[in-house]
Amino acid sequence: MYGNDPESAGVATSAPKGRPDHHWEDLIEGDLIHSAGMTITDAHLVQWAGLTxxxxxxxxxxxxxxxxxxxxxxxxxxxxLSLGLGLMTQTGYFSNVVAWLGLDSVRAVAPVFIGDTIHVEARVATARESKKLGVGIWTIDYTVLKQDGTVVMTFSSSFMIKRK
Structure with a gap:
């Protein structure tokens, strides 16, 4: 047992565990976030075509x-682009989004083929307070890469996030 921490003693706590509850203050300019990867399949292309x-x-x-x-x-x-946004959402940093404010500077740099695995490396370009009480603004620069490190897409996206 290490101090008074029940978890270090192998004792369960009554607090529920789940996705992290991140707020605007949890990221600052320059922070880098990495997503998990996703392998692109024929089903992705067919379903996207049908949906859109x-x-x-x-x-x-x-x-x-x-x-x-x-x-x-x-x-x-x-x-x-949508998978890039979705993969970043899975990091847990977007649990307190109040509003999505839009996209800028979208560039398709290289093709993504069936069988490629993509992931996102994103940097916080801006973390500023908002004029609205209780929220802040993040502008995130996304870089979507393939398994071999090839950049396939870049874009920026801005979000209004709850403050603590």
Whole structure:
């Protein structure tokens, strides 16, 4: 047993455990956040196309895609962007979002193929107080990378976050 910490003694606490409850004060400018990875499958492309109506042959038609500069089907750019946002959400830092304020500077840099695993490295570009009481603003610069370190997409996104 280490001091009075019940967890170090192997004793359960009555406090529920779950996703971290992060607030605006928990990140400062310059902080770097890494996400888990996700392997892109055929199902991602087909479901995204069905959900959005983005039925472009480059994403769905193997014969057509084989004749393009990529030589195979590629993931939709907006799918990659959405997965990047979603992977960051899974880090727990966005549990107290009040509002999503938008995207800036979206760039599709390289293709994402079926079988590629993407993850996000994001840096807090801005962490500023808001004029509204009880909230602050984060602007996060996202870099989406493949398993080999190739950057596939970059963008910035801003959020209004509850303060403690």
């Amino acid at each position: 109506g983005d039925l472009v042959s480059l994403h769905l038609d193997e014969t057509y895609a084989a004749q393009t500069q990529f030589g195979q089907r590629i993931a939709h750019g907006p799918l990659t």
